[in-house]
Amino acid sequence: MAATTSLPLLGIDHVVIRVRDLDSMLDFYTTVLGCELAKHNEALDLWHLRVGNGLIDLVPVDGVLGKLGGATGDTAPPAASGRNVDHVALKVHPFDADALLAYLKSHGIEARATLQTRFGAEGNGPSIQFRDPEGNGIELKSC
Numbered sequence: 639m640a641a642t643t644s645l646p647l648l649g650i651d652h653v654v655i656r657v658r659d660l661d662s663m664l665d666f667y668t669t670v671l672g673c674e675l676a677k678h679n680e681a682l683d684l685w686h687l688r689v690g691n692g693l694i695d696l697v698p699v700d701g702v703l704g705k706l707g708g709a710t711g712d713t714a715p716p717a718a719s720g721r722n723v724d725h726v727a728l729k730v731h732p733f734d735a736d737a738l739l740a741y742l743k744s745h746g747i748e749a750r751a752t753l754q755t756r757f758g759a760e761g762n763g764p765s766i767q768f769r770d771p772e773g774n775g776i777e778l779k780s781c
Contacts, residue, residue, distance in 0.1 A: 649759065652686075652693035653726045655774055660685070660698045662771045667694060670745045671728070671776070689728055725767065725775025727758055733780035738766055 657663045667673045673687035683701030749768040763780040
């Protein structure tokens with residue numbers, strides 16, 4: 639039998655973000671982006687938010703997992719130069735740039751003014767990038 643030359647990767651399973659203000663982050667991800675609370679692991683103070691087939695996990699910095707530290711090795715979120723996550727790209731279909739930008743503006747979110755073409759899992763396509771309440775990058779990517 640031949641050795642495996644690559645892993646059978648299918649896509650992103652989950653992304654974990656360390657957070658300072660859990661309430662504002664839960665509100666942003668559930669109310670603004672429409673993620674669904676899939677589970678709250680109370681023992682670890684870990685919040686699993688469903689986004690399509692994947693998850694975005696929120697971990698308070700003062701919780702069990704959050705106290706393990708991040709890029710800086712301490713219990714505070716890292717500075718902008720040492721973030722745990724640069725950005726999370728979420729597949730969006732249908733992708734109506736004008737409607738998406740208007741929606742983000744209605745929630746007080748400053749998205750990039752111009753639509754940009756970026757490469758993603760399904761090739762080049764339009765996307766919009768912005769930041770969540772704690773400065774983590776979010777990209778809405780056409781699929």
